[in-house]
Amino acid sequence: MNAPKLRMQLQCPMPQLDFDVITLGHGSGGLLTHKLLDSGVFDLLKNDLLNEKHDGAVFELPAGTRTAFSTDSYVVTPVFFPGGNIGELAVNGTVNDLAMCGAAARYLSLSFIIEEGLSMKEFWDILVSVKYAAEKAGVQIVTGDTKVVERGKGDKIFINTSGIGTVHPQAAISQKRVKTGDKILISGPMATHGVAIMSVREGLEFQTSLESDTCNLNHTVLALLDQFGEQIHLLRDPTRGGVATTLNEIARDTQLGIELWQKDMPVREEVSSACELLGLDPLYVANEGVFIAFVAADSANEVLEALRGLEYGSEAALIGEVREDHPRKVILTSSIGGRRVVNMLAGEQLPRIC
Amino acid sequence: MKFISEFRDPELVEKYITEIRRTVTQPWSIMEVCGGQTHSLVKNGLLQLLPPEIRMIHGPGCPVCVTPLHLIDKAVHLAIDKGVILCSFGDMLRVPGSRMSLLEAKAKGADVRILYSPLEAVKIAAENPAREVVFFAVGFETTAPANALSVIHAHRAGLKNYSILASHVLVPPAIAAVMEDEDVRIQAFLAAGHVCAIMGIDEYYPLVEKYHVPVVVTGFEPVDLLQGILMTVKQLEAGEQRLENQYSRVVRPEGNAEARNIIGEVFEISDREWRGIGTIPGSGYEVREAYAAYDSNRKFDMPLEKAPENALCIAGQVLKGIKKPHECSQFGKACTPQNPLGAPMVSSEGACAAYYHFSQS
Numbered sequence: 001m002n003a004p005k006l007r008m009q010l011q012c013p014m015p016q017l018d019f020d021v022i023t024l025g026h027g028s029g030g031l032l033t034h035k036l037l038d039s040g041v042f043d044l045l046k047n048d049l050l051n052e053k054h055d056g057a058v059f060e061l062p063a064g065t066r067t068a069f070s071t072d073s074y075v076v077t078p079v080f081f082p083g084g085n086i087g088e089l090a091v092n093g094t095v096n097d098l099a100m101c102g103a104a105a106r107y108l109s110l111s112f113i114i115e116e117g118l119s120m121k122e123f124w125d126i127l128v129s130v131k132y133a134a135e136k137a138g139v140q141i142v143t144g145d146t147k148v149v150e151r152g153k154g155d156k157i158f159i160n161t162s163g164i165g166t167v168h169p170q171a172a173i174s175q176k177r178v179k180t181g182d183k184i185l186i187s188g189p190m191a192t193h194g195v196a197i198m199s200v201r202e203g204l205e206f207q208t209s210l211e212s213d214t215c216n217l218n219h220t221v222l223a224l225l226d227q228f229g230e231q232i233h234l235l236r237d238p239t240r241g242g243v244a245t246t247l248n249e250i251a252r253d254t255q256l257g258i259e260l261w262q263k264d265m266p267v268r269e270e271v272s273s274a275c276e277l278l279g280l281d282p283l284y285v286a287n288e289g290v291f292i293a294f295v296a297a298d299s300a301n302e303v304l305e306a307l308r309g310l311e312y313g314s315e316a317a318l319i320g321e322v323r324e325d326h327p328r329k330v331i332l333t334s335s336i337g338g339r340r341v342v343n344m345l346a347g348e349q350l351p352r353i354c
Numbered sequence: 355m356k357f358i359s360e361f362r363d364p365e366l367v368e369k370y371i372t373e374i375r376r377t378v379t380q381p382w383s384i385m386e387v388c389g390g391q392t393h394s395l396v397k398n399g400l401l402q403l404l405p406p407e408i409r410m411i412h413g414p415g416c417p418v419c420v421t422p423l424h425l426i427d428k429a430v431h432l433a434i435d436k437g438v439i440l441c442s443f444g445d446m447l448r449v450p451g452s453r454m455s456l457l458e459a460k461a462k463g464a465d466v467r468i469l470y471s472p473l474e475a476v477k478i479a480a481e482n483p484a485r486e487v488v489f490f491a492v493g494f495e496t497t498a499p500a501n502a503l504s505v506i507h508a509h510r511a512g513l514k515n516y517s518i519l520a521s522h523v524l525v526p527p528a529i530a531a532v533m534e535d536e537d538v539r540i541q542a543f544l545a546a547g548h549v550c551a552i553m554g555i556d557e558y559y560p561l562v563e564k565y566h567v568p569v570v571v572t573g574f575e576p577v578d579l580l581q582g583i584l585m586t587v588k589q590l591e592a593g594e595q596r597l598e599n600q601y602s603r604v605v606r607p608e609g610n611a612e613a614r615n616i617i618g619e620v621f622e623i624s625d626r627e628w629r630g631i632g633t634i635p636g637s638g639y640e641v642r643e644a645y646a647a648y649d650s651n652r653k654f655d656m657p658l659e660k661a662p663e664n665a666l667c668i669a670g671q672v673l674k675g676i677k678k679p680h681e682c683s684q685f686g687k688a689c690t691p692q693n694p695l696g697a698p699m700v701s702s703e704g705a706c707a708a709y710y711h712f713s714q715s
Contacts, residue, residue, distance in 0.1 A: 263364075276358065278470070279444075281397075336367040336576050338399020343711050 008132045014124040015040040022118045027148030036146070040124070044131050049107070049142040057107060057142035066167035068103035070094055074159045079122070082196045083211025087129035089288065090159040092216050093239070095137045098163050099218040100235040100291065102171025102225055105137060109162045110144040115154035126157065137216035139163065168222055170229030177233040178254045183300035184320040185293045187220065187313050188213065189266040190243055194285035195274045206277075210270050213289035213312075220310045221291065228303055234294040237287070241345055244283040246292060247320075247330045248344040257326035260342065263335045266317045283332075284345055294322065361575030362398075370580035371403050374587055378407045382590050383539055384583065385532070385675055387525060388494075388546035389416030389703025390574050396708040398576045408583065411675035412705035414528050415546055417493045418445050419673065419697040419704045420628040421521045424660045426451035429490050429519055431656055433464035439482060441475040442490040443497075444468045445701045450694060452661030456490075472504035472518070479508060479516035488650050491518040495549045498522050498639060499613035502620035505641070505648045519650040520641055523626055525549050526557045527637035531628075533565040537676045542586045544572040544579070547601035552617075554609025558597050566595045573601040620645050629697055630669035667696035672705055679709035686710060 017039055025032035042050065049057040061067055074090040095105040110130065114123070134141055192213040199208045217237065224232060238246035243265075251258045267275075267282045275282050289312055295303045300318060307313040330342040360366075386392060392412045395401050401410060414420055430451050433440035440456065447457040447468065460466035469475055472489045479487035491501040501518060508516040525546055532538050545558055550571045558569045568589035572582030582600040589596060599605055617639070626638025641649035663669075666684050671677040679685055679698070689695040691707050698704035 332399075334398045335362055336364045336398055336400075336403075338401075338403050338576075340396060340399045341711050 004136070005129075005132055009125070009128055012044060012128045012131065014121060017120055020120050022114050022116065022120065022123060022148055024116050024148050024150065027114065027146055033146065041127060044127055045110075045134070045141045047140045047142065049140060055143075059107065059142070061106070061164075061166055065169070068098050068101040068165045068167050069162070070097040070101070070165075071160065071162035072097060074161070075155065076197065077155055078197075078200055079126070079156045081200055081212055082208075084214045085126055085129050086157060086159055087126035088133035089214050090161045091130055091133035091137060091139070092214050092288065094161040094163040095133075095139055096217045096237050096291070098165035099216075099221040100173070100237055101165070101167060102173045102221070102232075102235065103165030103167045104222055105139040105163045105165040105218055107142045107164045108134065108139050109160075110141045111160040112144070112146045113154055113158040113160075114146065114148045115156050116148055116151045118156050123157070133216065137218055168225040171225050171232075172230045173232060173235055175234055175250065175253050178250065178256060178294050178322060179233070180256060180322050180324045181297040182233055182294045182322040183297055183318055184247075184258065184260075184322070185295060185300065185304055185307065186243070186266065186290060186317055186319050187217070187293070187307060188290045188315045189268045189271065190238075190287060190290065191271050191275065191282035191285035192268060192290075193288040194242070195271045197286075198278065199274070206274070208270055208274060210268070210274070213287065215289035215312055217289065217291050217312060220307070220313055223310050224293070224303065224307060227306055228295070228299060231296045231299040231303065232293055233296065235291055237291045239288060240286050242282070242284040242286055243292065244281070244330065244342045245345060248342070250294075251328050251330050255327050257323040257328070258320060258330040259323050260320040260330060260332040262332055264317050265319050266315050283342060297321070358575065361573070361577040363577060366577045367403070367580060370577065370584055374408065374580065374584050375405045377584065377587050377591055378405055379591060381407045381409060382541050382587060383409045383411055383675075384542045384544065384586055385411040385413045385540045386544040386572070386579070387413040387415040387529065388544075388549070388574075389419070389701065389705075390548070391544060391546065391572065391579060392416070392705055392708050393703045394574050394576065394579060396711065400576055400579060404583070408587070411540055412672075412708070413543075413675065414532070414628065414631060414673040415494065415525065416698065416701050416703040416705070417497070417521075417523060418449055418701035419669065420523055420631065421446070421449070421492050421697070422627045422629045423452055423663060424658060425519065425521050426456070427453060427658050427661060428650075428656050429456060429488075430454055430459050431658055432488050432519070432650065432654060433459045433466050434462065436486065436654060437465070438486040438488045439465045439467060439478060440488050440490065441467045441469045441472070441478065443470075443492060445703075446490055446492055448694075449697050449700045472501050473507060476504050476507045476511070476513065476516055479513050480511060483515060486515050486517070489516075489518045491520045491522065494523055494525060494546070495553050495617070496551075498617045498621060499552060499610075502616045505620045505645050506616065508648060509645065514647070517648045517650040517653045518641065520621070520639060522621065522639035523628060524623070524637050524639070526561060527634050528628070529561055529569075530565075531631065531634045531637070532674050533561075533567070535674055535676070538674055540567070540675060542568040542590055543570070544582045544586065545569050547571055547573040547578070547605055550599075550601070550605040550609065552610050552613045555597060555599060555605065555607050562595055562597050568595050569597050571597075571599045571601050571605055573604065628673075630663070630667070630673050632670070664695045669696035669698050669706075672698055679706040682706070
């Protein structure tokens, strides 16, 4: 675990409480709910807007700015995984979705659906991670909700976050702007998050030092937009379904062809070994702390250079380009020079027998 | 990755391609038996790199594809109607049964779990003494030792709630069945390297002799496959028929005696139905009488009618290499990976699925 994360855990010890697990009563809206929230939740995440303790947050955005709005739900299992937990995932995920719109996340809502019986210690650890991730990303949690469902009706805890962000003045990010010749960059190695999660899934446990790559990409993206503005045509974070699925969506929607070069695609050694063993293709494995950028061909090298100097971008690579000769298809030139179509996944990626 | 990246080296690949081009003078049809080899040929784009004279025919070595429909129906029946914890390798889940697939059964509330090892299923049985646990033991000779070992472990632990639904198939009888078919025109075989790692290579001498075909035991990486193809082409061009071992870094001629002992302890050879092909004599394993208590077929009363296959699916002809997947009238139309009519469109090792992805280029 990185040092600031650990420091925050030490600085935020769990308050003394007269309950050690979350019960149905904690979601009732009554006395127990208030006890839970007042016991430390509000204190931990405090800011002026949250302190109002109202049903919603009221705020103003800078005049004349475009606003981005996004929502996502988080159901990861296990809730705690190498390199993080569902709390920071829920903050980073929505912050990153906004970043992909070219927006700086300003305000988040945070809603929990908790399965009865979750230990208060685990809930607290998740909250501390939320606080850490929100501070790191520079976003405020301004409203939220807590519901508790009966045991067996949930999977420990589900989180929904929605976020509002202000769009960078120079950002012009849209699928419509993707055009033939655009270069495709990836900000870091693929498939790390998915494999880190797999390594602790029940029945699949294997030894690895891998950690999820969950992180906030907003500072990096905004720094790129400061420098390159309209040269950046499209940004996407290839989460579920991995790089292959995201690029297929773009090829389908833009009616353009995408060419990929396997030899240039960064994958950590441990990740590719694990994928080999598990019968998975890294192209389809989920990412959290990685984004793909479609950039104007003539500035691609400069963007890549800049990205490599930014937070979480040191292993960025140029992995492909947009072509018109195979519309709606993603075609990969394999490391050994063969070519194949990279398709959309038919369902969940299922491991092969041999 | 040590021991893998060397066999994906672009320069070596080019060297072998050039050498194959230089050696070949006429068209040859070579069957790669194993679905893992088909997958690797397609995934790495090797088929387009080969000279047009080399016609690779994709063999029946996809365990998921040849598992009979009624066994999938049994697995679904056990999961849905008998309420067992049904454990399976991942790619079995999407294969359509006559009623539904295991994935649909899971969505309907059945307890279906994806495992990488049957020993995990034994662990699940130990942790859930009140429930029956069934492992869907699919595969060739490669998965047989681990599946047999799971039965031995369960037996040693005194578990009464563990059994396997065995659907094991064997490679050499399948090669013989393919060669006996009058419509088949195959001139050489790449045998499946990992099967031979267990079984050794002796079983293939009689095949070489009887059918006068070169057989080259081959691995799965691009360089393995190209080297195997080159060895095969050299024999074909020279009019020779020998058994050769390209995969000698893994395959010892005698195989793995310990693994074979474990197989022999639990399984005996039996006739076996192959989906799309029919019954091949002596081509499967079933659980021995001594371990009958661990055989789901004997343990559970499963009054199931044998459902007919989809009449439009020509999987049998594809699996025997008589037809290429895209020569099927349903290919890519009524039959796609999202809505498969037959098993070869489901598994990533299935020839139809491989072609579906490949042919779109």
